[in-house]
Amino acid sequence: MxxxxxxxxxxxxxxxxxxxxxxxxxxxxxxxxxxxxxxxxxxxxxxxxxxxxxxxxxxxxxxxxxxxxxxxxxxxxxxxxxxxxxxxxxxxxxxxxxxxxxxxxxxxxxxxxxxxxxxxxxxxxxVEKPKKKLSILSKKDYPLTSSFPYSLEQLQVSYCRLTRVDLRMLSLRVLRRLDLSNNHIKKLPSTIGDLSCLAELILHNNQLESFGDGLCSSTLQTSLQHLDLSQNQLKVLPARFCQLQQLVNLKLDQNKLLWLPFHIGRLSKLRFLSAAHNQLTVLPASFRKLCLENLDLFGNRFAQASALEHTMRLTFPLTLQELASRAVVELRVPHGPHVVPLHLCHQLDFSKACDCGRVCVDSFIQTAVSINLHLVAHTVVLVDNMGGTEAPVQKHFCSLLCYCEFMDGCVQRDLR
Missing domain, CATH: 2.30.29.180 (Ubiquitin carboxyl-terminal hydrolase 26/29/37, pleckstrin homology-like domain)
Known part of the structure; x- marks a missing residue:
């Protein structure tokens, strides 16, 4: 022994x-x-x-x-x-x-x-001292028969043509930084969330098509501060992505993102956000709640915002399902697939907030307004080649009354 x-x-x-x-x-x-x-x-x-x-x-x-x-x-x-x-x-x-x-x-x-x-x-x-840092930068140096030192706090495995995450890495319980950039990884195992000390996850230049819901509900919620998903194949991020509330630095450049996480405004500690060269046309309503030091949204296809162009999804009277859903969200009643059908969970996860403070779930009026991004970030990389720093942000209204009051305010500002 x-x-x-x-x-x-x-x-x-x-x-x-x-x-x-x-x-x-x-x-x-x-x-x-x-x-x-x-x-x-x-x-x-x-x-x-x-x-x-x-x-x-x-x-x-x-x-x-x-x-x-x-x-x-x-x-x-x-x-x-x-x-x-x-x-x-x-x-x-x-x-x-x-x-x-x-x-x-x-x-x-x-x-x-x-x-x-x-x-x-x-x-x-x-009898050597425990190794805390290891970098593997070529496929020939990748350990096939030996295990990774259990004491590693920083591990970089780049340019090794990995198509999946080696499960041996997921047994490194004190790992704080994992860099798997410049590989061919298409999918992340949910067990990455078992790395309870992980503060930095670098996945730059891979072939990721999704970021699993399970990762957003794991111990990464309390540990992950730096996440680099740039240069992948991501089109959307899950609704629960914003449960990663310790994030300080988020990089999403050069993906195929159609929209940013719906509740991104809940990332109260986020200070650096980069989502340049995606396919964004509008920013989520909660984007206005962010307080950033640096923001880069260059190279997206933002639409021209007009409060007159709106989507009407309001029903009269409100359905019993809508009334119940609003009550669940406003009263913060716990819910999940084990309680209500999955499609209802999805609607509740994407509940909207009206300017009046009320919640709307599946019945609302939606429009977009243009905001100067300096309102949410100290330093803003130009949105386009014309020197602009404005972008459209979604806006939702829980009733026709709220929408009319907003339009009246817009008209009065224009008259001034």
Missing amino acids: QLRCDVEVVSRWLPSVGVRSKGRSSRAVLSLGRLAERGVFLLICTARHRRGARYKLQQNIEKFFTRFVEEGKATVRLKEPAIDICLSKADISSLKSFLSAARLAHRGSDTDSLPLSALGPARARD
Whole structure:
């Protein structure tokens, strides 16, 4: 049995002679093995001492300190020599198994059933410091037989012609930055959402056609801050995309987007938005709620906004379904496919807000108004080659009265 972790061996005699421990741990491999007829020994190998130091375990352990075992930490106190073996940064399940085996070795019972190892020198790669950053920039360097270091916090795999995300990457629980740019990935597995520490996801220049709903409902909601989906084949983003409320930087350039996420205004922390060279004709109504530092919408096909051109989807009187749907949204009643039909969930996800503050779901009047993008962003890249910084934004009205009041206001402004 072996355990890879950080180890510090502290002599309990040092304080009595006025010497303090330096408190420095080293990466090590701990092995439990039998040494001839002398019983089970513990071998500790480090980078400086790969042959290792041996310590007898049978009837030689004074105490186990396991209060912080759920954090990957423990201490084994030996009687002879008088030392404390302090373990840290260990895999929790492996540490528990190792401590259980050490207890059995100490008692001297059932040692024949222990998964013992050979007490030989450790390999250099086993005692190196945990690797936190790895970049693979060609297909020939891609690991096919070996796994990715468990300790990685940053992983870049580019120009490797990947057509899917390697599931081995999704076991890297401390990964904070994943760069899979310049590959041929068409679909993302929902299990990317299991990377609870992931703050940056770079998918620039792939062949993505969708961004799954499951990713928007995963732990990425509380961790993801930087998302780069530029140069892909995206036409739409899911309604629940705006549940990724920690996003600060969003790049959507050079896709085939027909519209931006309907509730994009809910991304209150978003500061950098780039969606240049798409097929946008109008911006969603909630776009006006954004507070950006930098905005780039160059190269889209924005239509000319006119409040007189409207879409009438208002029914008189309002249907019972519309009344109920408005009440569900306004009262924030929880809903989902397990409660109401899927098509109703979709309508509720795309509920609109009228200027009067009320909600409309499937019955409304829709028009578009032109706004200066400097109202939502400090720095604006020109929308077109003519030096414009205005773009059309959708506007919805819950009733004919609200629409007429808006039109009266427009007429009065024009008369001035």
